[in-house]
Amino acid sequence: MVDGARLIRSAKSGSDRTFNDVMAYNITVTPQSPEQFFRQNHGTLLESVDPSLLNPSLNDENISDAVFEYLGHLDLATNVTQESFIDAFAQKTLQILGFVERDLILTARHNIPLRICGDNQRVAETDVCLLDLRLMILLVLQDDKTVFSRSYPEPQVIAEAIAITPPLDAMTILCITMVGTRPIFYLVPVTEALSNVVALASIPKLKQWS
Numbered sequence: 001m002v003d004g005a006r007l008i009r010s011a012k013s014g015s016d017r018t019f020n021d022v023m024a025y026n027i028t029v030t031p032q033s034p035e036q037f038f039r040q041n042h043g044t045l046l047e048s049v050d051p052s053l054l055n056p057s058l059n060d061e062n063i064s065d066a067v068f069e070y071l072g073h074l075d076l077a078t079n080v081t082q083e084s085f086i087d088a089f090a091q092k093t094l095q096i097l098g099f100v101e102r103d104l105i106l107t108a109r110h111n112i113p114l115r116i117c118g119d120n121q122r123v124a125e126t127d128v129c130l131l132d133l134r135l136m137i138l139l140v141l142q143d144d145k146t147v148f149s150r151s152y153p154e155p156q157v158i159a160e161a162i163a164i165t166p167p168l169d170a171m172t173i174l175c176i177t178m179v180g181t182r183p184i185f186y187l188v189p190v191t192e193a194l195s196n197v198v199a200l201a202s203i204p205k206l207k208q209w210s
Helices: 019-024 034-038 042-046 065-078 083-096 153-163 192-200
Strands: 104-108 111-116 119-125 128-132 137-143 170-179 182-191
Touching (some): 019 153, 065 083, 083 128, 083 170, 111 153, 111 192, 137 153, 153 182, 153 192, 182 192
Parallel strands (some): 137 170
Antiparallel strands (some): 104 128, 128 137, 170 182
């Protein structure tokens, strides 16, 4: 295991974060099965979804306008030529799966102030995020931009979670990265101690956060 204390920690905005920056703070990502991660029957998410979405076809004249629009977003995101196509598809998917409830808003390109290595001028920019009317961020989503640049979503989405100031001593942020149209889900525990380590570029303890 790489000792984060031996790696350079520098002030970077969230979009510039790399895997080395994650290791520098001894943050680890632990893979889990869907059953372990969701801890419930994740198939229930589909109960409120239009059945025509489960076996869809753009050539079906009987599908609703809403389903036709969603399939159009899926087609654009599958054959991606612009990053905005993935953003739009992600937003539509979250809406269809019921993530957007009353008093919650999905927004794109939301900047979160990020204090890192003593620098207060950095930001972590989300591709998509879910927030309430008090501007409390509940979910962040980051696209895989490797089609367009050497920019990987996992370090960026972790930076975005850390940038969210926990209202208490600790909170867990739901994060999603999109690799094409395939989502990868994360639960990122953010503590006041972790926020302070990143803000001050302190030397982290081994295996302190995961």
